[in-house]
Amino acid sequence: MAELLVWPALIAYGEAAFAYAGELRGPGLGGRLATWGVRIGWLAQTALLVVQAIDTEGFPWGTWAGALNLFVWLVVGAYLIWGCRPRYRLLGLAVMPVAAALLAAAWAGGGTGVATRDEPGGLLAVHVGLMLAGFAGLTLAAGMAVLYLWQERRLKRRDAQLLRLRVPPLEALDRLSARSALVSLLVLSCGIVVGLASFEQGDFDAAMAVTLGIWAVVATTLVLRREAGLRGRRFAVLLVLVLALVAVVLPLTHFAS
Amino acid sequence: MKLALVGVSHHQAPVELRERVAVDLDTAASLARRLANGCEAVVLSTCNRTELYLACDHDSPLDERGGRALVDLAGDEGAALAPVLYRLRDDSAALHLFRVSAGLDSLVPGEGEILGQVRDAFEVGATGPLLDRLFRQALYTGRRARVETAIGESPASVPAAAAALAQQVFGSLEGHSVLLVGAGKMSELTARNLRSRGATISAVANRTLEHGEELASQVGARAIGLESLVAALADADVVVASTSAPGFVVDVAGAAPALRARRGRPILFVDLAVPRDIDPALSGVDGTFVYDIDDLEAVVEASLAGRRSEALRAERIVASEAERFREWQASLAVVPAIASLRAHAEEIRATELAKAEARLGRMADDDRKLVEAVTSQIVAKLLHLPTIRLKEAAAAADGVVYADVVRHLFGLGEEEQQS
Numbered sequence: 001m002a003e004l005l006v007w008p009a010l011i012a013y014g015e016a017a018f019a020y021a022g023e024l025r026g027p028g029l030g031g032r033l034a035t036w037g038v039r040i041g042w043l044a045q046t047a048l049l050v051v052q053a054i055d056t057e058g059f060p061w062g063t064w065a066g067a068l069n070l071f072v073w074l075v076v077g078a079y080l081i082w083g084c085r086p087r088y089r090l091l092g093l094a095v096m097p098v099a100a101a102l103l104a105a106a107w108a109g110g111g112t113g114v115a116t117r118d119e120p121g122g123l124l125a126v127h128v129g130l131m132l133a134g135f136a137g138l139t140l141a142a143g144m145a146v147l148y149l150w151q152e153r154r155l156k157r158r159d160a161q162l163l164r165l166r167v168p169p170l171e172a173l174d175r176l177s178a179r180s181a182l183v184s185l186l187v188l189s190c191g192i193v194v195g196l197a198s199f200e201q202g203d204f205d206a207a208m209a210v211t212l213g214i215w216a217v218v219a220t221t222l223v224l225r226r227e228a229g230l231r232g233r234r235f236a237v238l239l240v241l242v243l244a245l246v247a248v249v250l251p252l253t254h255f256a257s
Numbered sequence: 258m259k260l261a262l263v264g265v266s267h268h269q270a271p272v273e274l275r276e277r278v279a280v281d282l283d284t285a286a287s288l289a290r291r292l293a294n295g296c297e298a299v300v301l302s303t304c305n306r307t308e309l310y311l312a313c314d315h316d317s318p319l320d321e322r323g324g325r326a327l328v329d330l331a332g333d334e335g336a337a338l339a340p341v342l343y344r345l346r347d348d349s350a351a352l353h354l355f356r357v358s359a360g361l362d363s364l365v366p367g368e369g370e371i372l373g374q375v376r377d378a379f380e381v382g383a384t385g386p387l388l389d390r391l392f393r394q395a396l397y398t399g400r401r402a403r404v405e406t407a408i409g410e411s412p413a414s415v416p417a418a419a420a421a422l423a424q425q426v427f428g429s430l431e432g433h434s435v436l437l438v439g440a441g442k443m444s445e446l447t448a449r450n451l452r453s454r455g456a457t458i459s460a461v462a463n464r465t466l467e468h469g470e471e472l473a474s475q476v477g478a479r480a481i482g483l484e485s486l487v488a489a490l491a492d493a494d495v496v497v498a499s500t501s502a503p504g505f506v507v508d509v510a511g512a513a514p515a516l517r518a519r520r521g522r523p524i525l526f527v528d529l530a531v532p533r534d535i536d537p538a539l540s541g542v543d544g545t546f547v548y549d550i551d552d553l554e555a556v557v558e559a560s561l562a563g564r565r566s567e568a569l570r571a572e573r574i575v576a577s578e579a580e581r582f583r584e585w586q587a588s589l590a591v592v593p594a595i596a597s598l599r600a601h602a603e604e605i606r607a608t609e610l611a612k613a614e615a616r617l618g619r620m621a622d623d624d625r626k627l628v629e630a631v632t633s634q635i636v637a638k639l640l641h642l643p644t645i646r647l648k649e650a651a652a653a654a655d656g657v658v659y660a661d662v663v664r665h666l667f668g669l670g671e672e673e674q675q676s
Contacts, residue, residue, distance in 0.1 A: 229520030
């Protein structure tokens with residue numbers, strides 16, 4: 001059953017990714033089709049997660065592939081909050097191809113089935129959930145930062161077609177990406193605290209060190225924004241770099257440990 | 258009922274002729290009342306057109322009357338006006354009004370002002386059943402075209418483009434301040450456009466303080482000299498420049514301290530001057546966006562091209578609404594026949610019920626209500642399909658023939674003729 005549900009989610013996310021590319025040519029049908037793709041895909045993935053939770057004994061998302069599956073669901077869920085508004089549709093162009101690719105990777109790694117049997121404690125499950133939610137929020141913040149950089153470039157280049165596409169105002173993107181990063185930081189902090197509560201001597205590994213490093217970088221970025229006026233382009237670039245760090249270093253350290 | 262339109266517009270007539278027949282709302286109202294004279298009339302007068310919409314239920318040379326009225330309005334230019342008048346009837350007249358209302362007949366496709374002008378003309382007109390329906394549907398068509406297409410969304414002038422760009426950077430302009438550099442006409446228009454979207458004009462910087470004060474008092478700002486300009490930059494979100502200075506009024510070195518004081522907040526420079534007032538090298542500074550007059554005109558041209566492509570979609574909406582109006586107007590031809598048929602059936606029902614009651618004796622109130630309801634339902638059900646078919650036939654242009662057949666078959670109106 002779970003394996004059957006992954007296909008509609010994958011197909012719908014893939015359709016959304018392509019349809020958002022159509023939205024680039026002009027607002028209209030492409031954007032509407034993409035939004036429906038996101039909605040249907042997210043509902044299918046929700047059903048998939050429910051089936052996994054019911055049919056699996058223990059925590060079904062304890063493996064890297066399972067965690068990726070849950071991570072994609074959180075990212076798309078967070079995107080749906082804004083993505084249904086016409087002005088924010090193009091954010092999907094940054095989010096949905098990544099979501100589709102990661103879900104495919106989760107499927108390939110066996111994270112969408114029910115065979116996984118992992119028996120972590122309740123605290124560890126909460127820790128994993130919070131950490132994934134925090135990283136999902138950071139991904140969304142970075143998605144908005146990418147959209148900011150793209151729109152800022154169009155404004156700088158004085159693109160005559162600038163007003164043809166519905167894109168959120170630069171200030172709104174800057175503000176929203178900062179807020180998303182702040183919320184993610186708070187969720188990450190909670191996740192780290194819960195992780196430390198279930199921490200046993202000798203458990204500390206490279207992945208934990210990298211996670212703490214990422215937390216410190218995000219916190220520093222937000223403090224600099226507040227205290228030193230680090231905003232706009234420089235803030236957006238930093239957020240994208242943070243996500244790149246997460247995307248590259250965290251999996252490497254995870255597999256290494 | 259006949260509908261006629263006589264008018265003059267920017268398509269054929271130069272402004273010298275159009276201004277002779279342009280009327281204000283009060284004159285439009287009195288002219289409509291005078292032209293109606295037992296019929297219906299609406300006078301639509303905008304800067305691009307003056308049109309008379311006339312409707313009457315008897316054969317009347319409507320367009321002749323309208324044409325004479327416009328020629329009289331033109332006075333000594335009447336002879337020059339006559340050849341450029343256009344005359345449309347029934348479906349064509351309705352289609353024309355729907356196009357006007359949707360902004361498809363305007364110089365700038367989809368311009369927003371026309372919808373309000375059509376509404377004003379309708380409200381002061383001498384309307385009856387036909388023009389009331391026509392203008393209500395025209396207003397609906399205009400709104401529909403703007404909601405379902407993007408024909409009215411993009412800016413169609415340089416000041417509107419500047420304001421739209423400011424919204425691309427800041428979103429809502431509420432709480433954002435604008436600094437005007439120079440007190441020219443273009444600055445004023447741009448300032449008004451920005452104000453209409455919620456921005457506050459904080460200061461007008463001008464070489465001659467008196468000129469600056471004049472504009473500043475109009476837009477609710479303070480006037481400052483050009484020497485205070487750099488300090489004012491620190492607080493402004495949008496700078497609109499249009500001086501006649503020979504060189505840059507704001508350059509990178511001069512603006513640097515003010516931009517530093519902004520702590521990364523974005524700033525938009527709109528340079529409407531030739532030669533330019535704002536150093537284009539400023540666009541290399543983080544968070545600073547510089548648009549000159551050529552950039553703005555390119556944005557306007559691109560958005561007008563977008564409007565023209567949307568106009569094709571709006572034309573389809575107009576055509577479907579015109580078809581709906583035609584069907585409604587055609588159905589008017591069979592309405593009297595339908596009304597007669599229903600009245601005839603009701604008369605038979607009431608007579609037969611009275612006869613039955615006389616035979617049966619007086620019925621109890623509840624029984625009587627039941628029999629009334631049953632017989633009324635039978636009549637309604639019997640007549641439902643013929644009514645629908647008659648209306649469909651009217652829409653397909655066979656309505657009059659069908660109406661005659663119904664009158665003949667049921668003997669409608671024969672008793673009146675015999676008496």
